[in-house]
Amino acid sequence: MYIVVHTTEGLKSIRITLGNFHLFHFREGKHQVQLMYGTSEKDIYKNLSSSKEDIEKFQSGMEDAWSLYGQDVICAFDLSSFNRVCDVGGGSDAFAKQYISCYPNSTVTIFDLPNVVERAKKHFVPSEEDKITFQSGDFFNDPIPEADLYILARILHNQDDEKCVALLTKLHKACKPGGGVLLVETVLNEDRSGPLAAHIYSILVMLDLEGKERTLSEYSTLLGAAGFKDVQFKKGRHLDAVYGRKENISF
Numbered sequence: 001m002y003i004v005v006h007t008t009e010g011l012k013s014i015r016i017t018l019g020n021f022h023l024f025h026f027r028e029g030k031h032q033v034q035l036m037y038g039t040s041e042k043d044i045y046k047n048l049s050s051s052k053e054d055i056e057k058f059q060s061g062m063e064d065a066w067s068l069y070g071q072d073v074i075c076a077f078d079l080s081s082f083n084r085v086c087d088v089g090g091g092s093d094a095f096a097k098q099y100i101s102c103y104p105n106s107t108v109t110i111f112d113l114p115n116v117v118e119r120a121k122k123h124f125v126p127s128e129e130d131k132i133t134f135q136s137g138d139f140f141n142d143p144i145p146e147a148d149l150y151i152l153a154r155i156l157h158n159q160d161d162e163k164c165v166a167l168l169t170k171l172h173k174a175c176k177p178g179g180g181v182l183l184v185e186t187v188l189n190e191d192r193s194g195p196l197a198a199h200i201y202s203i204l205v206m207l208d209l210e211g212k213e214r215t216l217s218e219y220s221t222l223l224g225a226a227g228f229k230d231v232q233f234k235k236g237r238h239l240d241a242v243y244g245r246k247e248n249i250s251f
C-alpha cells in the first residue's frame with residue numbers, strides 16, 4: 001500500500017508495510033487486535049506480551065532508538081535534581097542506561113508488564129545493578145513506584161486522550177511535589193505539516209491502538225488536565241522531549 005504525504009519539504013510518496021489485518025482495520029473502521037491474536041483481549045501490548053518471541057522482536061526494535069537519540073531527550077533539560085526516576089512502560093534497560101550515564105546520581109525503576117519485565121531482567125547486564133531496578137505491573141490498574149521524575153517514552157501516542165489524562169493524573173498523584181514528568185514522542189508541528197515520521201507513526205498507532213501523534217499544544221492540554229504545570233519543549237533529531245512539573249508546596 002502506498003500513502004502520499006504532503007510535507008513542507010514537498011510531496012513525498014512513502015511505502016508502509018500493511019498486512020491483511022490492517023486492511024480489515026480500514027474496512028471495519030476500527031482496530032482488529034482481537035482477530036489478529038485470536039483472543040478476547042483488546043489491548044495489543046497485553047496480547048504481544050503473551051508471546052516470548054513477539055516481546056523479543058518488539059522490544060529489540062524499540063531499544064535501537066536509544067543509542068541514537070537517547071542523549072537528545074535525556075539532556076534536553078537539567079534533570080540532575082531528580083534522584084528517583086521511574087521509566088513507565090520502559091520495556092528494557094536501554095533508556096535507563098543512557099539516563100544513568102547522563103545523571104549518575106539517579107536511580108531508575110523500569111515499570112512494565114510482567115512478561116516484558118521478565119525478558120528485560122534476562123537481558124540485563126548488571127554493571128549498573130544498584131542504579132537500575134525493575135517492577136512489573138499494569139500502569140492503568142496497579143500502583144506505580146514512587147519517584148520524583150516519571151518518564152513516558154512513546155507511551156501516550158498509543159492511547160486516546162481520556163486514557164492519557166487518566167495515566168498522567170495517576171503519575172501526578174504519585175509524584176513528589178516539585179517533581180516532574182518527561183514525555184518523549186515525535187511531536188507534530190502545530191500546523192500538522194510534519195514531521196513525516198510523526199504522520200507515519202500516527203497511521204500505525206491509529207491502526208493497531210487507539211492513539212495518535214499530537215502537537216505540543218495537545219500534549220500541554222493533557223498535562224494541564226492532569227495538574228502538571230510549566231510545560232517546556234525541546235525538539236530532538238527524531239524524538240522530542242516535553243517536560244512538565246508538579247508544583248512545590250510552599251507555606
Ligand SMILES: C[S@@+](CC[C@H](N)C(=O)[O-])C[C@H]1O[C@@H](n2cnc3c(N)ncnc32)[C@H](O)[C@@H]1O
Pocket residue numbers: 045046049062063088089090091092095111112113116137138139140152153154155
Ligand atoms: C511503544 S513501547 C515503548 C517502550 C519504551 N518506553 C521505549 O520508548 O523504548 C510501549 C511500552 O509500554 C508497555 N505497556 C503497554 N501497556 C502497558 C500497561 N498497561 N502497563 C505497563 N506497561 C505497558 C509495553 O509493554 C511497552 O514496553
